Amino acid sequence: MILSRIFRFECFCYWLTLTAVLLDGYSYNKVDRHAARVLLKNWRRKAEEQRAKFFDRLPKNVESSYTPPEVIKHRGYPAEVHNVTTDDGYILELHRIPPSSNNTPKKVVLLMHGVVESSGTWLVNPSSRSLAILLADQSYDVWLGNYRGNRYSRRHITLNPKQAQFWKFSWDEIGNYDIPSIINYILKETGQSKLSYIGHSLGCGVFFIAMVKHPELNSKIDIMIALAPLSSFAHFTTPLFRILTPFSKIIQFFLRMKRTLGWLDSAGIGDLFFDLICEQTYSQARLCRNVINAVAGPNPENLEPELIPLVGSNYMHGTSVPVIAQFAQNYFAGETFQAYDYGWKGNLMRYNSFTPMKYVLKKVTAPVYVFSGGNDRIVTPLDVDWLLKELGNLKDSIRISDYNHADFLWGTDVKGRLYDQVISLLPSP
């Protein structure tokens, strides 16, 4: 009875607003009617949220079935899709939010996602705190990259993703081919000579590889902003260690089978499963948030349960087995940042040594600002400390003490705590 009374009261408020808006709408001009419509829409959304919370039902988010360009358009911004072909034939998809005024060329910012993710990860947060959207609001020319293997960059000029050969790549190929091709394509397309690069996690690791392998690229970087940057993986100790050990066995099993196809893409069954176990109620969403925190590090209140459906639909976008294996290899290798381990014979052929080549981070001469999280269990403070000692042109390093690995992307307070600072470091658009 109480429930139905609350419900009726809500409906009453809703109709009251509608009447007020309609009356308003007749007496004012078009602009006011638009404002009223926005007000009404907000009211309706708030009422729906309240009701959903009351019945412990998580509101559905249409964006969880959208591609990144569709999300960008849904948020009211223009979106472009570009295809880039790498020197070894992979076709990568770039998503762009072009600047609104075309008269003067605008500064380019390239955002690069972490492992198994895609450009969609920058659009999980609502517009008021999504880095991609905030940059577009500041009229930067925003490009969101996708490296090989994720669901938007799973094409090749000759190979088919159903062939094992397609999936024979690790961090090294992403850094050696994808990042240079993407940077050069964007500079050519925009007529600029430099761009700003913002990476998260492996999105930084592959940047460092690109700069080490292609020294001339360093001069094409205005500034690199490294969010929770991956390099050394030695201190990934955490409770997750217990998961990692059998995980590396599974990886070895896959590798021995030779037919190492792509994996970790949730499209289809995976998304249905996430939807069923994480996205029906607030209680489920909080439970799944606990899982995310167990992996990424604690800071639970900084991830809204309402965001879980978008996190779920944007997390697993696919990669190769060697990309994951290289994490295990670097973990066991201690404090270093090394290329893929092919076993002593393969290493001898590729690197002229029994052990994998180590990337010399002193050769990264592009200016780098590092932001890391004190609660990050994936890219730990100790590993970041190692990176800070190694980088060739470190400008500054900021540690946000309570941040975990996910806060850099999906945090509730991320605008005030991080993005405002990041944007202030970029050259003005």
Ligand SMILES: *[C@@H]1O[C@H](CO)[C@@H](O)[C@H](O)[C@H]1NC(C)=O
């Ligand atoms: C990119 O490639 C896809 C698939 O081949 C194609 O449909 C699309 O038109 C291409 N986009 C551009 C801008 O070339």
